[in-house]
Amino acid sequence: xxxxxxxLQEHGxxxxxxxxxxxxxxxxxxxxxxxxxxxxxVKARVPYISRAxxxxxxxxxxxKGLLRALALAEDSVVxxxxxxxxxxxxxxxxxxxxxxxxxxxxxxIETLKGFEIHDYQVVMRGVRKSARRKS
Amino acid sequence: xxxxxxxLQEHGxxxxxxxxxxxxxxxxxxxxxxxxxxxxxVKARVPYISRAxxxxxxxxxxxKGLLRALALAEDSVVxxxxxxxxxxxxxxxxxxxxxxxxxxxxxxIETLKGFEIHDYQVVMRGVRKSARRKS
DNA sequence: ATCCACATTTAGACTTAGTCTAACCACCCA
DNA sequence: TGGGTGGTTAGACTAAGTCTAAATGTGGAT
Ligand SMILES: [Mn+2]
Ligand SMILES: [Mn+2]
Ligand SMILES: [Zn+2]
Ligand SMILES: [Zn+2]
Numbered sequence: 001x002x003x004x005x006x007x008l009q010e011h012g013x014x015x016x017x018x019x020x021x022x023x024x025x026x027x028x029x030x031x032x033x034x035x036x037x038x039x040x041x042v043k044a045r046v047p048y049i050s051r052a053x054x055x056x057x058x059x060x061x062x063x064k065g066l067l068r069a070l071a072l073a074e075d076s077v078v079x080x081x082x083x084x085x086x087x088x089x090x091x092x093x094x095x096x097x098x099x100x101x102x103x104x105x106x107x108x109i110e111t112l113k114g115f116e117i118h119d120y121q122v123v124m125r126g127v128r129k130s131a132r133r134k135s
Numbered sequence: 136x137x138x139x140x141x142x143l144q145e146h147g148x149x150x151x152x153x154x155x156x157x158x159x160x161x162x163x164x165x166x167x168x169x170x171x172x173x174x175x176x177v178k179a180r181v182p183y184i185s186r187a188x189x190x191x192x193x194x195x196x197x198x199k200g201l202l203r204a205l206a207l208a209e210d211s212v213v214x215x216x217x218x219x220x221x222x223x224x225x226x227x228x229x230x231x232x233x234x235x236x237x238x239x240x241x242x243x244i245e246t247l248k249g250f251e252i253h254d255y256q257v258v259m260r261g262v263r264k265s266a267r268r269k270s
Numbered sequence: 271a272t273c274c275a276c277a278t279t280t281a282g283a284c285t286t287a288g289t290c291t292a293a294c295c296a297c298c299c300a
Numbered sequence: 301t302g303g304g305t306g307g308t309t310a311g312a313c314t315a316a317g318t319c320t321a322a323a324t325g326t327g328g329a330t
Contacts, residue, residue, distance in 0.1 A: 050280050071209045107240040117261040122241055124255040185309050
């Protein structure tokens with residue numbers, strides 16, 4: 001994994017202590033966390049960080065292309081460090097799983113008359129089958 | 136269009152004046168309205184209806200299968216009287232358009248290992264091209 | 271090393287979507 | 301006529317997110 005400081009600098013972001021702490025967590029996670037979950041996670045290592053800074057930082061990262069904000073569930077937006085095209089499966093438990101772009105194909109998108117499609121993804125609802133039986 | 140009173144009765148819902156007023160709008164609209172937009176629209180005909188009743192009614196309709204609640208954009212859930220499978224295009228303007236189920240195909244969903252998919256749709260972002268040029 | 275302009279952070283007020291509560295109303299039937 | 305039940309209501313409450321204005325930190329010029 002690349003150094004958070006370097007990544008921020010490459011994107012024209014001053015690597016303050018707070019921003020680096022947020023980046024260390026949110027750019028590597030697979031949790032698709034809400035802003036408040038990011039706050040909780042980051043506070044574990046930087047207890048003095050404020051809620052406003054977490055929101056500021058997440059919005060800045062989205063603006064600079066380091067994160068995507070996703071509206072997949074009611075109640076809160078969720079952040080995704082995977083900015084490449086991919087699909088999502090929203091587990092009944094609330095967890096969100098990435099589905100690689102090439103695992104499913106969407107056909108005839110380009111033939112849709114009357115619309116100019118800038119972006120798309122398949123959003124699935126379901127459950128993750130328990131990986132192999134536990135016993 | 137079927138009678139709202141009949142539809143409610145068939146779904147085991149007492150057709151009170153307020154519920155019928157909400158149904159008259161929300162079961163026929165193509166706007167994908169938020170709860171507060173429903174309130175605005177219904178108040179035009181039934182000015183004394185309360186916000187709580189609108190929320191209660193929409194949640195009841197969802198529970199009874201008359202409506203779907205969709206989390207497609209940040210800021211609010213929207214309601215959709217089209218409960219058959221279909222896709223959505225979220226216009227940059229904020230408008231949401233239905234895309235018929237058979238206009239695009241999603242392949243290999245059933246071959247996804249480790250997940251049990253209960254439901255899915257394609258969510259597109261883009262713009263509606265001005266229907267023919269205006270002049 | 272010091273200074274300063276500017277960027278960053280901060281607490282807490284504010285806004286808005288949505289839920290909850292407890293009183294109130296309307297209808298049905300004894 | 302008096303409950304009992306349903307439905308409705310205003311307004312309190314919660315929670316996600318933004319905004320403000322003050323405090324603090326920082327890098328570069330001197
Ligand atoms: Mn909410
Ligand atoms: Mn909000
Ligand atoms: Zn993802
Ligand atoms: Zn729809």
